[in-house]
Amino acid sequence: MMSILRSEGFNVMPAETASDALRILKNSKVDLILSDIQMPVMDGIVFYEKVQEDPKLRYIPFVFVTSMDSDSHRLRGKELGVDDYLTKPIDRDVLLASIRGRLKRAVSIEASRAAEIEELKKEVLKSLSDEVKIPVNIIRNISTILLDKAIAVSREELTDLLRTIKAGGDRLQRGLNDFIMSLQIESGVIRQQYESEKSQNDLSAVINEVSSLSASFAKPKKVQIVFNPPKKSPLVVASRKLLEQLLDRLFYSAVALSNPSARVEVSAEAGDRQAILAVKVSGTGISKADLPRVFDKFHPIRLPQEGEYPIGLSLYNAKRLAEINKCDLSCMSQPGVGTTFTVLIPQ
Numbered sequence: 587m588m589s590i591l592r593s594e595g596f597n598v599m600p601a602e603t604a605s606d607a608l609r610i611l612k613n614s615k616v617d618l619i620l621s622d623i624q625m626p627v628m629d630g631i632v633f634y635e636k637v638q639e640d641p642k643l644r645y646i647p648f649v650f651v652t653s654m655d656s657d658s659h660r661l662r663g664k665e666l667g668v669d670d671y672l673t674k675p676i677d678r679d680v681l682l683a684s685i686r687g688r689l690k691r692a693v694s695i696e697a698s699r700a701a702e703i704e705e706l707k708k709e710v711l712k713s714l715s716d717e718v719k720i721p722v723n724i725i726r727n728i729s730t731i732l733l734d735k736a737i738a739v740s741r742e743e744l745t746d747l748l749r750t751i752k753a754g755g756d757r758l759q760r761g762l763n764d765f766i767m768s769l770q771i772e773s774g775v776i777r778q779q780y781e782s783e784k785s786q787n788d789l790s791a792v793i794n795e796v797s798s799l800s801a802s803f804a805k806p807k808k809v810q811i812v813f814n815p816p817k818k819s820p821l822v823v824a825s826r827k828l829l830e831q832l833l834d835r836l837f838y839s840a841v842a843l844s845n846p847s848a849r850v851e852v853s854a855e856a857g858d859r860q861a862i863l864a865v866k867v868s869g870t871g872i873s874k875a876d877l878p879r880v881f882d883k884f885h886p887i888r889l890p891q892e893g894e895y896p897i898g899l900s901l902y903n904a905k906r907l908a909e910i911n912k913c914d915l916s917c918m919s920q921p922g923v924g925t926t927f928t929v930l931i932p933q
Contacts (some may be wrong), residue, residue: 587620587651590678590687599643604633611643618688621699623652632667645695647688651676721761723752725779753806760803760838767831768883771906776828780910781827789854789861789931790819792826796833797852804841811837813852820854820861822931824911829931832911835904836865842897843887843925844869860914860930867926872919880917881905 599614601607604625608614619637623630630650637643649670662832670684671692728747731737739747770776790813797811804811822829840850844867853864872880872887879885883902901917904927908915912932919925 587676587681591682591692594682596685597903601917604628604630607633611637611640611646615647618647618685619648620649620651620685623650625750628781630672631666634668645692646698647692649684649688660679664676689900709872715730719753721758725751727745728754753843756803759898761898764835766904767903768899768906771903771910776907779908780825780828783827784823784911785826786821786823787826788819789822789863790815790827793833793852793863794853796830796837800841800899803838807844808843808847809841809844809850810848811841811850811852816853816855820856820931820933822861822933824913824931826913828907832907832913832915832929833865834906835900836915836929839897839900839904840865840867840925842900843867843872856933859933861933863929863931865927865929866924867923871921871923871925872917873921877917879916880919913924 591598599610599616599627601610604621605628605733607619607621611619621630622632625633628636630652634648634650637646637648647669649672650668651672651674651707669688672681672684679917699804716904731743732747767776793815797813800811837852839849839903844850848868852864854861854863855868856862876885880887881901881904883899887897887901905915908929914930916928918928
């Protein structure tokens with residue numbers, strides 16, 4: 587096989603064991619892996635799993651080469667996700683066709699990934715720009731006023747200015763927290779947290795806790811978050827921390843979509859197998875064009891003006907947190923009337 591491949595211009599790096607192969611992969615750029623299945627100490631199956639555990643290696647095309655021609659081994663290879671399965675003795679043309687096909691496919695995938703990453707960079711920069719621009723301008727403008735010695739500021743005016751600076755800082759912090767949360771979700775960290783923390787929780791207790799903490803961002807808009815607890819609170823299965831973060835983002839989004847001095851009404855009730863939590867608010871609502879994309883990562887429901895709340899990544903993160911907690915999150919909205927978020931939570 588090495589002779590065939592080298593005669594065709596390929597650079598082949600042989601390894602006598604899977605451990606040797608892992609050392610080569612650590613120190614060299616490799617475009618494709620050919621591996622036997624039956625090997626001492628570490629067999630090909632375990633070797634493949636080791637490769638898949640490394641984010642830097644998992645995209646390398648992997649081909650099993652083996653004398654084992656049973657259906658069970660072929661099925662095992664397909665279940666693992668290997669790119670091809672060649673049985674010895676291997677025909678020269680079949681070997682070369684498989685390798686060239688896998689390499690061509692890998693180049694296509696890499697180009698697609700590069701394009702996706704480039705598009706993601708543009709979306710991230712635009713999103714961060716929209717999230718950061720208004721609070722930063724608020725902080726800079728007020729700081730300029732305070733530093734201008736020619737401007738006399740009363741104690742009451744100073745207090746108002748400082749409150750505005752704090753609101754801008756809080757808004758900026760929320761945007762950054764949501765950005766970090768989205769990265770943690772995509773990296774799998776949040777899913778691991780769910781698996782280690784999931785337990786039974788009193789839903790009313792969680793809602794009361796989050797409602798109390800939400801007053802900080804609801805107060806400047808004079809919005810009340812009102813929860814009418816059921817007679818018997820549902821017990822739900824979730825990570826309490828992640829459920830709190832989910833509700834925090836829903837309450838924040840509801841406040842952002844509400845009219846000034848409005849009420850955000852929260853309700854909860856037990857169902858057959860799922861508890862039903864609803865967050866309802868009267869306000870501008872969401873347009874019919876935007877509603878299908880309300881949970882998309884970088885789709886702006888609307889660009890916030892001065893004094894308004896940017897939703898940013900809050901609803902995207904809420905949707906992903908719901909999925910991780912095995913919940914179903916949906917949104918209904920009528921322009922000019924209001925919006926309702928509904929969460930079905932496993933009991």
